Amino acid sequence: MKTSEVVPGVYRLSANIEDILFEGFWPIPNGVSLNSYIVKGEKCAIIDGVCNWDGVPETLFAKLDEINVKLEDIDYVIINHMEPDHSGWLDAFKALKGEFTIYCSVKAKKLLDAFYGIVDNVVTVGSGDTLDLGAGRVLAFEDIPNVHWPETMATFDTLSRTIFPCDAFGSFGSVSDDAPYDDTLGEEFIEFFQRETERYYSNIVAAFSYPTLKAIEKVEALDVKVIAPGHGIVWRRDPYRIIRDYKRLAAYSKGPAKPEVAVIWGSMYGMTEMAVRPLVNAIEAEGVPVRVHRVPESNLSHVLDSVWQCSGVALGMPTYEYKMFPPMHSVIDEIGKKKAYNRKAFRFGSYGWSGGAQRELDKILTENKMNWDFVEPVEFNGRPTEEDLSLVRKRGRELARKVKLWALESSSTEDE
Ligand SMILES: Cc1cc2nc3c(=O)[nH]c(=O)nc-3n(C[C@H](O)[C@H](O)[C@H](O)COP(=O)(O)O)c2cc1C
Ligand SMILES: [Fe+2]
Ligand SMILES: [Fe+2]
Structure with missing residues (x-):
């Protein structure tokens, strides 16, 4: 005092x-x-x-x-x-x-x-x-x-x-x-x-x-x-x-934020995790910095800090009881409530027999009017194959390019 x-x-x-x-x-x-x-x-x-x-x-x-x-x-x-x-x-x-x-x-x-x-x-x-x-x-x-x-x-x-x-x-x-x-x-x-x-x-x-x-x-x-x-x-x-x-x-609520990507992911047995490093490398290869958070290990406070400051967000989660891995669900829901609108995004993850994450994700996106622009998701059955991983890399590069383009477009509007 x-x-x-x-x-x-x-x-x-x-x-x-x-x-x-x-x-x-x-x-x-x-x-x-x-x-x-x-x-x-x-x-x-x-x-x-x-x-x-x-x-x-x-x-x-x-x-x-x-x-x-x-x-x-x-x-x-x-x-x-x-x-x-x-x-x-x-x-x-x-x-x-x-x-x-x-x-x-x-x-x-x-x-x-x-x-x-x-x-x-x-x-x-x-x-x-x-x-x-x-x-x-x-x-x-x-x-x-x-x-x-x-x-x-x-x-x-x-x-x-x-x-x-x-x-x-x-x-x-x-x-x-x-x-x-x-x-x-x-x-x-x-x-x-x-x-x-x-x-x-x-x-x-x-x-x-x-x-x-x-x-x-x-x-x-x-x-x-x-x-x-x-x-x-x-x-x-x-x-x-x-x-x-x-x-x-x-x-940053409406975006763009910084031309960076937050990779937020969770995994039970390491299958989804296998795609994280290839994804991060692909994004970085485009010259776009990445902030990585594993949930639930990384506290929501730090996840929100990163998502708020990044124009791009990649979400990785396995399917769990026909839905998303619960800690990821809760984090994404909180991101929506904080009004992080218009992010460029990508979803990837592993499933056993059914999938089911997309429906739940769509619900959160709609409820919170988030208006996120996704590149095509990559879901793989069990362990990702080499083809799955190269698709993840490809989507990662697409995401990174979208993020860069948004930064360019917004700086040229500011110049006008
Ligand atoms: C408790 C539990 C519930 C699961 N529920 C589903 C499910 O509803 N649908 C499905 O396709 N896979 C389900 N799975 C299988 C996982 O999605 C699958 O094992 C996946 O490869 C796990 O990826 P991870 O190693 O990244 O956690 C479930 C697995 C566990 C442990
Ligand atoms: Fe206060
Ligand atoms: Fe207050």
């Missing part, structure tokens, strides 16, 4: 969480930070909180001393987003402080009652509303619904032009005590956070890519100088770097 000054009068209180699964199921091998902000005018507001992981909020309150803020000085609590990673401290805050006034969106008001039984002293605000803290500091609110829940809003400090967008522009990754800002981090650490942003995006934000693009439009209209998200580092030197990254990642 640490405090630091973002800009004069704006302080960050941050805690790193390391030993949980985020949202109950995403691995965070590098941890994640939870950021809360104190904004001082004549009045004082706290924006979002840090849920009671890691000994907070008590530790958080102890840190208030460092920035000369007393608990009784906090006049307003601003809730940008009701997900308990940011709002879970409210019970403890209430127990320590007693009454306080909450500013939140109309939709958050109902959730405040549902999650914490809070109904009094709640002021609802939305785009166009402001809160004057005095001393020239006016906070403006902007609805950014569905980034990541429907009630989400962003708060903008018009004095320092700092935006507090909560989950938007956030990332996984713990933040070091002395360098929680893009201007205090070396390039290699910024790139580390970029990779953590990519996995965070594909796991947490991907399904909301359209609302995210809408939110980015609103942020771009504000002439923002600092981006202070609820997770990850604060962007002071180059806030447009994380905006560009989020735009790029949101655009």
Whole structure:
């Protein structure tokens, strides 16, 4: 838990969480930070909180001393987003402080009652509303619904032009005590956070890519100088770097993504597996990089990260009880729910006597309106023959060429 000054009068209180699964199921091998902000005018507001992981909020309150803020000085609590990673401290805050006034969106008001039984002293605000803290500091609110829940809003400090967008522009990754800002981090650490942003995006934000693009439009209209998200580092030197990254990642929903192929496969007895290496070699021979994940060994979090960033996806699975190998079914279904649309794709795999994967795959593709463009599948009976493998190689090259062509077409449309 640490405090630091973002800009004069704006302080960050941050805690790193390391030993949980985020949202109950995403691995965070590098941890994640939870950021809360104190904004001082004549009045004082706290924006979002840090849920009671890691000994907070008590530790958080102890840190208030460092920035000369007393608990009784906090006049307003601003809730940008009701997900308990940011709002879970409210019970403890209430127990320590007693009454306080909450500013939140109309939709958050109902959730405040549902999650914490809070109904009094709640002021609802939305785009166009402001809160004057005095001393020239006016906070403006902007609805950014569905980034990541429907009630989400962003708060903008018009004095320092700092935006507090909560989950938007956030990332996984713990933040070091002395360098929680893009201007205090070396390039290699910024790139580390970029990779953590990519996995965070594909796991947490991907399904909301359209609302995210809408939110980015609103942020771009504000002439923002600092981006202070609820997770990850604060962007002071180059806030447009994380905006560009989020735009790029949101655009991957419709594709094209990077001209690369994610090969996602599972196998019980090694028959499907025999086709994986020939496939990977064929794709790479076309100069297209490949990211390979075996399921269920590779965690869904990493599979989604790869699929999100690749224009091409190859799916390998055997038939199991007249359907797809179940771990592959579950992964593909999740990919669909995350709205990875328009991928170039290929399916291959082994069966014993019947096949049956295609019907199930078609169902997932249709239900999620995925619009994937498949080259012809290769299914083989038992162990793949040399002919089966050369067909797999051929389809792999076709897939790689489609991926390259898509990249070319989209770069020429951008040039026009
Ligand atoms: C539990 C189980 C269920 C299976 N169900 C089917 C099936 O419904 N239809 C079929 O054609 N093959 C079925 N098979 C056979 C496998 O698809 C076949 O052995 C295949 O070669 C396995 O490929 P793998 O080694 O890549 O796992 C089943 C195998 C197992 C172990
Ligand atoms: Fe959230
Ligand atoms: Fe969050």
